Amino acid sequence: MILKDCMSDETRRKISEHPCYSPEAQHKFGRLHLAVAPSCNIQCNYCDRKFDCVNESRPGVTSEVLSPKSALEKTAQILKQHPYIRVVGIAGPGDPLDNDETFETFRLIRENFPDITLCISTNGLLLPDRFSELAESDVETLTVTLNAIDPDIQKEIIDMIYYNGKKYEGREAAEILIENQLKGIQMAVTAGMTVKINTVLIPGINDKHIIEIAKKMNGLGVYIMNVMPLINQAAFADIVPPTDAERKAVQDACAPYVKQMKHCRQCRSDAYGLLGNDLSVEKKASGKELKTIAVKKDEEIKE
Template sequence: MNQKMSKFAHITKVHPCYNEKLHDKIGRVHLPVAPKCNIACRYCKRCLGAESLCEERPGVAHHIMKPAEVEDYLSDLFKKMPNIKVIGIAGPGDSLFNKETFETLEILQDKFPEMVRCLSTNGLLLPKYAKKLADLGVKTVTVTVNAVDPKIQAQMCDWIYYEGKVLKGEEGAKVLIENQLEGVKKAYDYDLAVKINTVLVPEINMNHIVDIAKTYADYAFVQNIIPLIPMYKMENLRRPDCGEISGVRDSAEEFMTQFRACQQCRADAAGLLGEKKHMEQTKGKNLDIYDLKHFSH
C-alpha cells in the first residue's frame, strides 16, 4: 500500500476524489459528453433535462454536451470558479463506450493541459483503451466494480453489450468481471491511479465487498463504497444504514484504502464537492452553472 501511495502522491495532492481534505479547497467539473452505455445496471436510471434539476446523483445531467462546446464552457467556468483543477467525464452513460469522450480528451489535452483529467467507467472496455487514456493525459480512472463473483454480479446487472453481442445473466457478468480486472491491471501498468467504486446493496453484495478489496488490492489506489440509491429495478430494496456502510468499509480497509466522503455526484457537476452545482443550458445555446441550493430536496 505504501508503494501505491508513493506512486500516486502527485494525484492525491490535487484530486478531491482521492483526498478528502481537499473538498473545500479544490473543485472539479464533470463534462456530460457520454450518453450511451453498454451495460444494464439494475440500480441505474439515467435522467436528462428539466426533470434532472433537483436530483443529485450519478447518471443525471441537464443535457448532453457536445465536444465542440467544451472549450468555451470551460474557459468561462474557470473564470467563475478558479479553484477547479480537475476535469472529469462521468457519463451519464459509460465514458469508454462513446467516441465523444476521446474527442473531448483530445481537446482537453490541447487546450487545458495543466488540468488533471479523469473519467469514470464500468470497465468493460478498459483493457482496450487503457493505453489510449494514458496517451491522452488521463491521470485517474474510476471503475465501478460491484462483484468479483458472476453469480452476485448477475444480480446487479441484467446484461452487457460486448463485441456486437448482448450477453445476459452470469455469462455477461463473467465477461464484465474479467475485463474489469484486466483493465485495472493495465491501467496500473500505465501509471493511471485507479479508484474502485462499489455500490453497497445489503441484500446482494454486502458480505462480498471485502472480496472485491482483496482482488484489487495490488492494482487500485483506493476503494469508494457507496450506498445504493433505491430506484429503477432496485427501488424496492433498502439503502444500507450508516452502521452497515461503516462496518463494510472498516473490513475492506484491511486490504485497500477506503474513501469515506463521496458525494455521488451528477454527470455535470461543477465546483467544490459540497456546492451541489451543475451545468445548465439557457436560451438554447449558452451554458451556465445551476445552483441546486435554490430548490428544496
C-alpha cells in the same frame, strides 16, 4: 496487508488536489464533470437515467449532453470563474468508453489546459479494448465501478451488457464484465494511473462480498476504494438502502486492504465546484423539470 507506497512526488501532488482522492482536497479544490457521453453498454439494476430534475443529484443525471466543442467552451468559462477547479472528468451520463466524444473532449482539454488533471469514471467493460486511446489521452486518474468479482453475484446486479455488437445476459454477461474490469484495472495500474474503485453496497446481494473485492484490489495495486450506498431505484427500487452504520462496517472491514474514500457525494454527470457545493444544481435550480436523458440501446440491440 497494506501496499507499499511508491508514488512519485508529481502523482502525490495531483492526488492532493483531487477532491475525490483526497479528503483534505474536497474543501479547497473542485472538479468539473463534462457530460459528453450519453451511450451506455450496460444496464445495471440500480440505474435509471431516463429523467433529470434540479432536485436530483446522483450519478447518471445531467441537464444536457455536450459536444466536445461545447465541453471545451464550458471548461474555459468555468475554469476562468472558478480557478480552484483542478480536475476535469467525464463520468457519463452513460459510459465514457462507449462514446468516441470522450476522447475528442480529452484531446481538446489537454491541448488548451495542459496543467489540468484529466479523470474518467467507467464501468470497465471496454477498458482493455480502449486502453491505448485512454493512455494517449493522458488521463491520470481512473475510476472503475466494480460491484462484484463473483459472476454469480454480478449477474444479480446487471441486467445485460452490450459487447462487440452482441447482447449478453446472466452469468455469461457477468463473466465478461468481470474479466474485462480486472484486466483493465491491472493495465491502468501498470501504466501508472491512479485507480479508484466505486462499489455500490447493495444489501442482501453484495454486502458480504465487498471485502473480497477489497482483497483483490489490494493485489492489483488500486489506490482507493469508494463504498457507495445503493440509491434504490429502477429494478432495485424495493431494496432498502444500507444505513450509515452498515456502510461504515463494510468500509472498516475493507480498510486494511484498500484506502477508503468516505466523503463521496455521488455526483451528477454535469457537476462542478466543490464536492459539497454542486454549482450545476445551484445554477439551474428554477423549480422546473429539465431535459430528458434517454438510456442507450436496448432498442438497438440485435438479438
